[in-house]
Amino acid sequence: VIGFLYPAFKSFQALENRVSSEVTQWLIYWVVFSFFSIIEVFVDVLLYWIPFYYSFKVAFLLWAMMPQTRGAKFLYDSFLKDFLKKNESKIDAALKDAKTSAGKVAVEASGAAKEVAASVASSLNKSNGDKKDE
Numbered sequence: 001v002i003g004f005l006y007p008a009f010k011s012f013q014a015l016e017n018r019v020s021s022e023v024t025q026w027l028i029y030w031v032v033f034s035f036f037s038i039i040e041v042f043v044d045v046l047l048y049w050i051p052f053y054y055s056f057k058v059a060f061l062l063w064a065m066m067p068q069t070r071g072a073k074f075l076y077d078s079f080l081k082d083f084l085k086k087n088e089s090k091i092d093a094a095l096k097d098a099k100t101s102a103g104k105v106a107v108e109a110s111g112a113a114k115e116v117a118a119s120v121a122s123s124l125n126k127s128n129g130d131k132k133d134e
Contacts, residue, residue, distance in 0.1 A: 003033060003061040010065075029065055029072040035080060036060075 004076050007029055014022035040047065063071040084091070 003065075004057055007065050008031070025067065025070070025073065028076045031080060031084075032064055032072040033061070036064075066073050 007026060010022070011026040011030070014026050049055075052097065060071075063069050065072065
C-alpha cells in the first residue's frame with residue numbers, strides 16, 4: 001500500500017500540474033519500483049526467512065519515494081539506467097515473445113472455455129429433456 005498509494009497520487013498531481021521535474025522523479029520511482037518488484041517475485045521464498053524483511057522493505061520504499069532523499073533517482077542513475085540501456089533490445093524481444101505467447105494462450109483458453117460451455121449446455125439440455133419425458 002505504501003509503495004502504491006502515495007506515489008500514485010503524487011504521480012497524478014505531477015501530471016496534472018505539469019511539473020516536469022516531478023513527473024521525471026515519479027517515472028524514475030516507478031521504474032525502480034517495477035525492477036524491485038520483479039526481483040522480489042523471484043527471491044520471495046528467501047526473503048520470507050529474513051527477519052524484519054517487510055520493515056526493511058517499507059523503509060526502502062520510503063527512501064526511494066521521498067523527494068528529500070531521491071533514493072530512486074540514485075538507484076536509477078547508479079545502476080538501472082546503464083543496465084536497461086545495455087539490455088534494451090533483449091528486453092524488447094522478451095516482451096514481444098511474452099505478448100505473442102500470451103495471445104496464443106488467450107486464444108486457446110477462449111476455445112477451451114467455449115467447448116466447456118457447449119458441453120455444459122448440452123448436458124443441461126439432455127437433463128431437461130429427460131425430466132420432460134418423465
